[in-house]
Amino acid sequence: MHSAIDVIRAKRDGERLTEEQIDWVIEAYTRGQVADEQMAALAMAVLLRGMTPAETARWTAAMVASGETLALDGIRKPTVDKHSTGGVGDKITLPLTPLVAACGAAVPQLSGRGLGHTGGTLDKLESIPGWRARLSADEIRGMLNEVGAVVCAATEGLVPADRKLYALRDVTGTVESVPLIASSIMSKKIAEGVQSLVLDVKCGSGAFMKDLGQARELAAALVDIGTANGLRTSALITDMSVPLGRAVGNALEVAEAVEVLCGGGPPDVVELTLALAREMLGHAGLSDVDPAEVLADGRAYESWRQMIKGQGGDPEAALPRAEHVEVVTAAESGTLTRLDAYAVGVAAWRLGAGRARKEDDVQHAAGVLCLAKPGDRVTAGQPLLELHTDRPETFAGAAEALTGAYAIGGADEASAPLILDRVVADRAPTGPP
Known part of the structure; x- marks a missing residue:
């Protein structure tokens, strides 16, 4: 007979949890027989104390077994599928999903909402009038067969253990645990029923993993879990020290994603979209398709239109615009040498683009436009950032978040590569592709 206290004590004392202990505690917590405070302690x-790869794999399997799976x-x-560990300005799912679908794969993107300084894909897409995140399993399968792409919320029955545990970790200071992050991500992806998965593991000030060592540890854990569960899995480790693209905030990021789908957009967003697309197409057996051609000739944009319309949205509708805009200007002339992703994310959050609690609403028009990026030459008085909000009283808090967030120097500095590493199963990291 198992008890929560015995399981807590075992892990507290550094012991390896047995398969039976893991299965029992996840099932009992899902049913409400293990209290929140007990699971918080565990x-x-x-x-x-950490978990071994075998413990993490079993924990993930127990999470999957807590609910239904999406039969594909x-x-x-x-x-x-692709999963990002979250960043600032990370709107890559928006152009990537229809692009890979236009190349011949089926992409079920079960996405989430933002919390804190990182934005949520569903919040971004809900900027589009009429678009709906909640679909039934049959609707998801219909979208995949008809359009090849869907971005939606997970169905209610999918991994209920993760929904409970995710919320608990957020309020108990346990978000940063690599085994818990890895099992949370991979349980949802395994339950999704996809054949292969590409992970975008963010590294830098705007990411959960602040340094490359941490990011490699998480990427390896994710790839190992996926491979052990029969998924073709690989990971790119990508830089999140600077915001991705120029737009940070829901409607602002949708507009930028559409620019990319129409053949334009910021070079870093295009670069990462194409790199992840190639990785996904390789897993899907479609490596002979060039995603750059599909992006350039309009097929990806048409796939986007069908995806948005298929979920009730109007791809031609005007996106929300902020009622108030304030500009941050350069104090001196020179080269912008630094623009901190975390600070920009916090500023966007304070302007209303994010939420402090899961039940909070977001302002779809709020956010930050980065008018200059590191490496750009700027002159004194030149606009660097635009702050967008419907609540002008938030400008002061956003400006405070940006104090010291950027630096202007006298000489150009070499910028870090966007793609820092690639991690595959049973091999050491291979370095930038």
Whole structure:
């Protein structure tokens, strides 16, 4: 007979949890037989003591077993998904999903909402009038067969253990545990039923993983779990020290994603979109398709239009615009040498683009436009950032967040590569592709 206290004590004392203990505690917590405070204690013990790869794999399997799975057996195309660990200005899902679908794969993107300084894909897409995030399993399968792409919320029955544990970790200081992050991500992806998965593991000030060592540890854990569960899995480790693109905030990021789909957009967003697309297409057996051509000739944009319309949205509708805009200007002339992703994310959050609690609403028009990026030459008085909000009283807090967030120097500095590493199963990191 198992008890929560025995499991907590075992992990507290650095012991390896048995498969039976893991299966029992996840099932009992999902059913409400293990209290939140007990699972919080266990989560803290895991954070401090860690878990072996075998423990993490079993924990993930127990999370998957807590609910239903999304059967994708009837999908006529190879199924492949992408997951990002979250960043500032990370709107890559928006152009990537329809692009990979236009190349011949089926892409089920079960996405989430933002919390804190990182934005949520569903919040961004809900900027589009009429678009809906909640779809039934049959609607998801229909979108995949008809359009090849869907971005939506997870169905209610998918991994209920993760929904409970994710919320608990957020309020108990246990978000940063690599085994808990990895099992949370991979349980949802395994339950999704895809054949292959590409992970975008962010590294830098605007990411959960602040340095390359941490990012490699997480990427390896994710790839190992996916491979152990029969998924073709790989990970790119990408820089998140600077915001991705120029737009940070829901409607602002949708507009930038559409620019990319129409053949324009910031070079870093295009570069990462194409790199992830190539990785996904390789897994799907479609490496002979050039995603750059599909992006350039309009097929990806048409796929976007069908995806948005298929979920009730109007791809031609005007996006929300902020009622108030304030500009941050350069104090001197020179080269912009630094623009801190975390600070920009916090500023956008304070302007209303994000939420402090899961139940909070977001302002779809709020956010930050980065008018200059590191490496750009600027002159004194030149606009660097635009702050967008419907609540002008938030400008002061956003400006405070940006104090010291950027630097102007006298000489150009070499910029870090966007793609820092690639991690595949049973091999050491291979370096930038």
